[in-house]
Amino acid sequence: MKKSKYNINTGRMLDHFLRKNNIAKSSLASDINRNKVSVLQYTENVSIQTGILIDICYALKYNFFQDLANALPKEFNHGVVIEPEKATKEQEQQALLAQLQEENKVLKIQNELLMKMKL
Known part of the structure; x- marks a missing residue:
C-alpha cells in the first residue's frame, strides 16, 4: 500500500x-x-x-x-458534514434565492422606468 x-x-x-x-x-x-x-x-x-x-x-x-x-493543521476547515440529500435541498434553496434576487433587480428597474414615464 x-x-x-x-x-x-x-x-x-x-x-x-x-x-x-x-x-x-x-x-x-x-x-x-x-x-x-x-x-x-x-x-x-x-x-x-x-x-x-x-x-x-x-x-x-x-x-x-x-x-x-x-x-491536522489548524487552518483546515472543520464543521458538520452535510448529507447529500440535505446538500441538494440547500443547493435548490440557494438557486431559488439567486433567482428571486435577480427577479427583484429586474422589477426594481421596471418600477423605476414606470415612475419616470409618469413624470
Whole structure:
C-alpha cells in the first residue's frame, strides 16, 4: 500500500493509548470480536480502516478521530458534514434565492422606468 506523505500513524496512536492505559491487546480483541493477532497488526500498521477504528473507539470509549483531527493543521476547515440529500435541498434553496434576487433587480428597474414615464 502506498503511504501518503501526510499520514498520521494510527497504529502507533493506538499502541500508545493501550500502553498508557495498561490495556491488553487480547482484551481489546475480545471487545471488538477479533483475534489478538489482528489487534497486534493494527498497532504495527501505520493505518487503520475507519470502520475498525470506530469499533475500537466504542470499545475503549475514546475518540481517536478527534486525535486525528487535532493532528491536522489548524487552518483546515472543520464543521458538520452535510448529507447529500440535505446538500441538494440547500443547493435548490440557494438557486431559488439567486433567482428571486435577480427577479427583484429586474422589477426594481421596471418600477423605476414606470415612475419616470409618469413624470
